[in-house]
Each structure stands twice: as C-alpha cells, then as structure tokens.
Amino acid sequence: KPIGPVPFGFKMGWIVVKSTSSAKVVSSVGIRSPRTASWQEGIDRAYNAGLVFVSPPINDWVSVVGERLMQRNGRSSVEVISKEVVSLSSMFGEAQGFASHRVIEYHQRMLAKNGRLLRCFAYIGETGELWANTGSLTDAERRLRFFSLPQEQWQPNEQDVMAVASGWSFDPTLLTATSGSASLGVLGEL
Numbered sequence: 001k002p003i004g005p006v007p008f009g010f011k012m013g014w015i016v017v018k019s020t021s022s023a024k025v026v027s028s029v030g031i032r033s034p035r036t037a038s039w040q041e042g043i044d045r046a047y048n049a050g051l052v053f054v055s056p057p058i059n060d061w062v063s064v065v066g067e068r069l070m071q072r073n074g075r076s077s078v079e080v081i082s083k084e085v086v087s088l089s090s091m092f093g094e095a096q097g098f099a100s101h102r103v104i105e106y107h108q109r110m111l112a113k114n115g116r117l118l119r120c121f122a123y124i125g126e127t128g129e130l131w132a133n134t135g136s137l138t139d140a141e142r143r144l145r146f147f148s149l150p151q152e153q154w155q156p157n158e159q160d161v162m163a164v165a166s167g168w169s170f171d172p173t174l175l176t177a178t179s180g181s182a183s184l185g186v187l188g189e190l
Contacts, residue, residue, distance in 0.1 A: 011103075013068065013070025
C-alpha cells in the first residue's frame with residue numbers, strides 16, 4: 001500500500017530533478033530491474049540494500065536516492081556525479097546533487113541548469129580535503145557561517161548540506177507522510 005513521503009538525507013547521496021514525471025527520470029538515469037515501491041520500502045532499500053529509489057514528485061522535484069550517488073573516492077568520483085547532474089539538467093532544465101556522511105564528514109552539493117554546472121562543492125572533513133569548490137556561492141550558501149572564515153578553519157557539517165538543499169529545492173530530512181501524495185516510486189539498480 002502506498003504511503004506518503006519518508007525522510008532521508010543523512011549518510012546518503014541523492015539527486016533532485018525538476019520534473020513531475022518519475023517515469024521520465026527513471027528512463028533518463030537508466031535504472032535496471034525497475035519495480036514499483038512505496039516511499040518507505042524505497043528509502044529503506046536505498047539505505048540497506050544498495051539500490052536506488054526514484055521518488056514520486058514533491059513540489060515538482062523527483063528525487064533519485066542511493067548510496068551510489070555519494071561516491072567518496074576522491075575528486076574523480078565528484079566529477080562522475082557532477083556529469084550525471086549536468087546531463088539531467090540538460091534534459092529537465094535543472095538538477096541538483098547532494099551527499100552527506102557524518103562519519104567521515106563528507107559533504108557534497110551540485111547545481112546545474114540547462115546543461116551547465118553552476119556550482120559544485122565537495123569536502124571531506126576527515127582529511128580536510130576540498131575536492132571541489134567551483135562556481136559562485138549561491139544565496140543559500142552565503143548564509144552558511146563557515147564560508148566567511150579562512151578555508152583552513154572551515155568545518156562544514158551535514159546540517160549545512162540540508163540547509164542548502166532547502167534553499168535550492170527542499171530539505172529531505174523534513175519530509176513527512178503529508179509532504180506529498182501517497183504514490184509509488186521506482187526501485188532498482190543504477
């Protein structure tokens with residue numbers, strides 16, 4: 001039985017695409033072995049089974065949620081994800097990529113419109129490495145306190161990722177069963 005949205009975001013990677021069609025997003029990202037799933041099952045399986053969940057739309061945004069969208073293997077993995085975000089933005093007008101992992105303090109966000117990467121930030125606090133910081137700060141990022149400090153004093157955290165997500169589209173950690181319709185999404189492999 002379909003139930004409404006459930007929260008996600010911490011210790012996870014996700015892309016949001018400006019769209020009202022989950023089916024179009026599913027075909028664009030190349031989900032293998034797709035099957036319908038409720039929000040609860042989709043998010044649970046994204047966290048615990050290495051699968052990807054493509055959500056029903058929330059305020060004209062479709063989410064693609066899965067750990068594979070949070071590759072923490074250096075700058076090259078950030079480039080792989082950013083290329084996917086750019087590709088989706090060329091098809092749908094806008095796409096954003098996010099990731100958060102508190103254990104190693106990995107924080108990632110990307111914004112692309114019409115096939116152009118406008119902003120990309122990736123930081124791993126465990127080593128203090130800045131893997132990406134391209135494009136102009138957005139209004140949502142300017143409100144983050146750490147950007148006013150010298151880079152060697154930066155200490156971004158997972159709440160910063162959610163604050164930017166909220167400013168760009170929506171904060172997935174705040175989703176509730178009443179945030180959207182009780183529709184089914186699609187679960188599969190990426």
